[in-house]
Amino acid sequence: MTVTVVDRAAAVEHFAAKLRFETDPSDVAAAFAAGDDFVLVDSRGHVPWHQGRIVGAIHLPHAEIPARAADLIPITTPVVVYCWGPGCNGSTRAALQFSRLGYAVKEMIGGFEYWAREGLEIIDDSGSITRAVDILTAPRGSGGAISCDC
Template sequence: MTTQTSTTGTSAAARHFADKLRFETDPSDVKAALDAGEPFVLVDSRGDAAWRQGRAAGAIHLPTADITERAHATIPLDRPVVVYCWGPGCNGSTRAALAFSLLGYEVKEMIGGFEYWAREGLPVVDDSGLRERAVDPLTAPVGAIDCAC
């Protein structure tokens, strides 16, 4: 592996990583923002069966296929949006983020999706109510508030 040492390469790398942080977030940061009362809408972009099976507490349901038709009636244009789908093996949240951005919304994609939300032991709701899940030690520190990264 070679290391980029030119100023141009460093600037390009800095822009790349800054853009990632501008357009992506993760489950623990989303939960912290929800707890802090930050003004945004968390959108579960999966279909009906997935929504019923379980979703991040605090999310609204707006499947990707319905975003173009329903977004403006559901979410004010000046409200930032965070979208998620199943997990890292699914690009549904990328499609949802694109749909929102084409409509003029400020949008971030929650990397890791619902899978990592649940695996980090964050609150999950299904049609029966709130479900408690243990933290998966491969995704988050057990007994700690955050990973301090």
């Protein structure tokens, strides 16, 4: 791999933009716990929604956002979107749809997959689902608490 000199201003803007428009499961869980004002939107289809979802999320498949968003979410409420996981760009499509409508929006990187792998609260149509924490995604810090230490 060749490392080249980069335009520092461009690099700063690039990484700052990522942090403005992306978040991750542990930050979303912390925002829920703190009572932050936002809506978490599951942009997957109907079948995956019923198979499992994040507690507190609303279901709004990305194709339905233009027609239904204004009826479900006030334009002044920040939105965080997720889809399946890193191998899926459905949350990017959802974030684009919300952006076009004028919402402040962030994409939750890692999606439902990493939320579940971190052992965070999920449910399906039958109720709560308990999953073991994957230590490759959510290592245990001192005292046994989950912490990526980043």
